[in-house]
Amino acid sequence: MPAVPRPIPPKRCLKCFYILDHLQSRVCPECGTAFDPENRQTYTTKPPFVWWTFWMPALLLAGGGGGILWTVLIMLYGFTAATTLTVPLAIGAIMGYGGKVGFWGRLLLALIALGFAIGIVAGMGFLGGLCAAVVATCAMVPVLIGVLTGRALRVILAGSNFSQRDYLRSWMLQALIFLLPTAAAIIEGRHPLLSPISVTTTQVINAPPMQAWHGIQFYEQVRRPVPWLLRLSPSLRPMYTIGHSEKVGDLKTCVYQRGKLAKQITQIIPGQRLAFRVVLQDQIENDGAKLLDGSFDLSPIDNGTRTRVTLTTRYVPLLTPRFAYQWAEALAIHTLHGHVLAGMKDTAEGNAQ
Amino acid sequence: MTVRIHRNGRVCCRASIDLPLSTGAVWGQLRDFRSSATHDPFHAWIVIDGDVPRAGAKLQIVHRHLLWQSVRIGRILRWEEGVGYAFSDLCLGDSLRAFPHVLSYQLEAVSPGSCRLMIFVGGRWTAPVPRWLGRIWLWWVFSHVVRTVENQMLRFAVALRRRVSQ
Numbered sequence: 001m002p003a004v005p006r007p008i009p010p011k012r013c014l015k016c017f018y019i020l021d022h023l024q025s026r027v028c029p030e031c032g033t034a035f036d037p038e039n040r041q042t043y044t045t046k047p048p049f050v051w052w053t054f055w056m057p058a059l060l061l062a063g064g065g066g067g068i069l070w071t072v073l074i075m076l077y078g079f080t081a082a083t084t085l086t087v088p089l090a091i092g093a094i095m096g097y098g099g100k101v102g103f104w105g106r107l108l109l110a111l112i113a114l115g116f117a118i119g120i121v122a123g124m125g126f127l128g129g130l131c132a133a134v135v136a137t138c139a140m141v142p143v144l145i146g147v148l149t150g151r152a153l154r155v156i157l158a159g160s161n162f163s164q165r166d167y168l169r170s171w172m173l174q175a176l177i178f179l180l181p182t183a184a185a186i187i188e189g190r191h192p193l194l195s196p197i198s199v200t201t202t203q204v205i206n207a208p209p210m211q212a213w214h215g216i217q218f219y220e221q222v223r224r225p226v227p228w229l230l231r232l233s234p235s236l237r238p239m240y241t242i243g244h245s246e247k248v249g250d251l252k253t254c255v256y257q258r259g260k261l262a263k264q265i266t267q268i269i270p271g272q273r274l275a276f277r278v279v280l281q282d283q284i285e286n287d288g289a290k291l292l293d294g295s296f297d298l299s300p301i302d303n304g305t306r307t308r309v310t311l312t313t314r315y316v317p318l319l320t321p322r323f324a325y326q327w328a329e330a331l332a333i334h335t336l337h338g339h340v341l342a343g344m345k346d347t348a349e350g351n352a353q
Numbered sequence: 354m355t356v357r358i359h360r361n362g363r364v365c366c367r368a369s370i371d372l373p374l375s376t377g378a379v380w381g382q383l384r385d386f387r388s389s390a391t392h393d394p395f396h397a398w399i400v401i402d403g404d405v406p407r408a409g410a411k412l413q414i415v416h417r418h419l420l421w422q423s424v425r426i427g428r429i430l431r432w433e434e435g436v437g438y439a440f441s442d443l444c445l446g447d448s449l450r451a452f453p454h455v456l457s458y459q460l461e462a463v464s465p466g467s468c469r470l471m472i473f474v475g476g477r478w479t480a481p482v483p484r485w486l487g488r489i490w491l492w493w494v495f496s497h498v499v500r501t502v503e504n505q506m507l508r509f510a511v512a513l514r515r516r517v518s519q
Contacts, residue, residue, distance in 0.1 A: 017381065018377070021385070029377060029434075030377040
C-alpha cells in the first residue's frame with residue numbers, strides 16, 4: 001500500500017489560477033502571466049476563494065448540528081435552556097472553524113462575540129443586567145466546547161480533499177454569527193412546567209414587635225442607596241408610589257423607571273403579619289419571573305425587646321436552565337430583601353430610640 | 354448522461370457538460386491530475402510514477418471502500434495538453450478482473466468563452482450481479498464523478514468572474 005501522501009497543492013497562476021505544474025514554458029498558457037517555479041511570489045498554491053463553499057461545513061455544523069441539539073434540548077429542558085446552551089455552542093463552532101488567530105485568540109473572539117450577542121439581546125429588552133451576566137457566565141462552557149468542535153472540523157477538512165482547505169488559515173466573515181442569537185432572542189419562549197419558588201430572608205431588629213411593625217415598608221419606600229446588584233436592572237429603579245397599604249384590600253402601586261408593580265394587601269395582623277399579593281406586574285422582570293405574593297412575619301424574641309422579621313417572596317421562575325439561574329435569582333431576591341429589611345430596621349430602631 | 358452495460362459485459366458511460374469557461378481555463382484546472390482523477394468516490398489518492406503526469410506513466414490508484422483500502426494499478430493512456438487525458442484503472446493481480454476500465458476527459462471548444470467537457474468510462478463488467486443492478490451502481494458512481502467535475506468547474510467560473518469584476 002503506498003504511503004498516504006501529504007496533499008501538495010499545485011502551483012497556480014496568480015491571475016487566472018491555471019495549474020502551472022510540469023509546464024515547459026515559464027508563462028501561463030491561458031493568460032500569459034510570467035512565473036518562476038522557484039519564486040513563491042510569482043504563483044499561488046490556493047484555488048480561488050469561494051466563500052459559501054468554505055463556510056458551508058461550519059454553517060452546517062453550527063446551524064444543522066446546533067439546530068438538532070436545540071430541538072432535543074427544547075423538548076427536554078425548555079426553550080430558554082436550549083437557547084442558552086446551543087447558541088453559544090454555535091457561535092463557538094463558527095469561531096473555532098474560522099479566524100486568522102490561534103486557538104486562544106479564537107476562544108477570545110468567541111467570547112467577545114457572545115458578549116456582543118448578549119448585549120444585543122439585553123439591549124432589545126429581553127434580558128436584564130443580572131440575567132445577561134448569568135447567561136454570559138453559564139455560556140462559557142458551551143462556547144469552549146463549540147470552539148473545540150469547530151477547530152476539530154477545521155483540522156479534519158484541512159487534511160482532506162476539501163476544495164477550500166487552503167483557506168482554512170484565512171480571514172473570516174464573522175458578522176454572520178450575530179444572526180443566530182438575534183433570531184433566538186426574537187422568538188424567546190417560556191418553559192411552562194416550573195413550580196413556584198419561595199425565598200425567605202430573616203433579620204433581627206432591636207425594637208419591640210409593634211415598633212418594628214410601624215417600620216414595615218416596601219422596596220420602593222426604602223430611603224437607602226439601592227445595592228449595585230439591583231441597579232443592574234432598569235426595571236428595578238423605583239420612581240414614585242401611589243395608593244395605600246393600611247388595611248386589607250388596599251392597593252399600592254409603585255412606578256419604576258420601566259413598568260410598574262401593584263400589590264394588594266391580603267392579610268393584616270398588627271404586630272405579627274402583613275401579607276400581600278401581586279396584582280399587576282408590568283415590565284418588571286416579566287421575562288424572568290412571575291411574581292405571586294409575599295409577606296412580612298414578625299415574632300418577638302428576648303422577652304419582646306427584639307423582633308425577628310421574616311420576609312418572604314413567592315414567584316414562578318421563567319428562566320432555564322435552573323442550575324444557572326436559581327442562584328442568581330436567590331442572590332437578587334436576598335439582596336432586595338436585605339435592602340428592605342435594612343430600611344425597616346433603620347426606621348424601627350430610630351423609632352425605638 | 355448515458356450508462357450502458359451490453360450483453361457481452363462491455364460498459365459504456367458517457368456524459369457531456371457545457372461549461373461557461375474557455376477550453377484553456379477548464380484544462381488549466383483539469384490538468385491537476387491527482388485531484389481530477391480522484392473525483393471517483395472510491396479513489397482515495399493516486400501515485401504517479403515519476404511524479405509527472407504524461408502518456409505512459411504508471412499509476413497506483415488507492416481505492417477506499419468505507420473501512421478498507423485496496424490498490425489498483427493503471428497507466429495514463431493519453432495526455433494531450435489543452436485537450437484532455439485518459440487513464441486505465443485495473444485490478445492489481447489480474448487486469449481482467451474486478452471491473453477493468455478506462456476514464457477519459459476530452460475538451461471541445463464551443464465558443465471563445467465556453468466549452469464542452471466529455472467524460473467517458475469504458476470497461477468490462479465482471480461482477481456476478483444482474484446487469485440492471487450493475488447499471489444502477491455505475492449510474493450512481495458515474496453521476497457522482499460528473500457532478501463533482503461540473504460543480505468544481507462552475508464554482509471556479511463563479512470565483513473567477515468575481516475576481517475579474519473586482
